Amino acid sequence: MTAIPVWDAHTCVPLFAQYDLASLQRHIDCGAYYISINIGMDFNPLDDIIQIIAGFRKRINELDFLIQVESFADVERAQREGKLAVSFDLEGGVPLCESPAMVDLFAKLGVRQIHLAYNRSNSLAGGCHDQDDGLTAKGKAIVDAINANNLFMDVSHTGYRTSMDIFEYSNKPVIISHGNPRALKDHGRNYRDDQLKACAATGGVVCINGVSRFLNCAEASPQSMVEAIDYLVQLLGPEHVGLGLDYVYDSHLDKGPDNLDLAHWWPPEAGYNKASEGFLNILYAPPERFLEMTSLLQQRGYKHSDIEAIYSTNMHSLAKSIWR
C-alpha cells in the first residue's frame, strides 16, 4: 500500500540550535511532504528561540531532502520532488513582546503558524489551564498582525473564552493545529463541541494529535486516533479535519530551559504529572502511525478521497488560500 500524502500541522523536535533535523526523513518515509515544527513556547527565552531558528534554517538548507517554506510554491515543490517542506510554529505569544512588528519578523524567519497562549494566560490571551479573561486589546493587535502576514491563526493550548473570541475576531479561518475532542477524553487541553463547531465555521481545520493523555487510550493506539478523527468527521464533516501529530523526535534530548517550573506550565491539578513522568516522557504516536491509521479508516468505510482530505488536502488548500 502506498502511503497517503500527509500534511503534519505540528510536530516537535528538541529545542536546541544544533539538533540534527536529518531525523525528519522518517516523516517522508511515512508519506509526509509538509511539516510544521515548533521553535518555541511561552517559557523559552527569546534569545534561545532566535538561535534555534538560525540553527534549524542552516540545517534545513544543508539537507537536500528538506525545503524551507518561504512561499506556498515551496510546499508544491516538496510534494513534486518527494521532499519535506518545513515551516515553523510559535507556541504562545510571549516571545512576540506584545509587538505586532515581531509577527512580521517571525514570518520572515519562516514561522507560518502562531497561537497566543501556551496553557497559561499572558497579556495577550487566556491559556487552557488558567483563568481565561478572553482576548485582550494587545492580543487583538497580534491577531491583526497574524492575519495581515497571511499566517495560520491557531488556537491550540488556548483557553475556551479566548478561542471563542479569536474565532469571532480573526478575519481569516482559524485552525486547531493539534487538539482533540473533549467528548472522548475530558481534559482541559481538549476542545468542547461548540469550540470545534466555531472553528469549522471560520473555515478552519481541526487537526488531531497522537498524545496519549489527550486520547481515550493510555497507549495512544491507532484505534483511539481513528476514533477521534471519526468523531470530528461526524461533528464537522471530513473537510474540517486534519492531522497535527505532536510527535516529539528524540524526546530524551529535550530538557526544556533551565529551572523550568513544570508544575506551573503543566499543572498537576489539570491532569499532568511531569515530576514523575520526566519532561516529556509520555506516549506519543510516531509518524509510522499515519500508515496504520489508513487501513483502519478504510475498514470503517472511509473513501480514499476523504482519507486524503483529512491527511493533507484540507490543510493544503487552506494554506494555499491563506499564505499566498
Ligand SMILES: [Zn+2]
Ligand atoms: Zn503544543
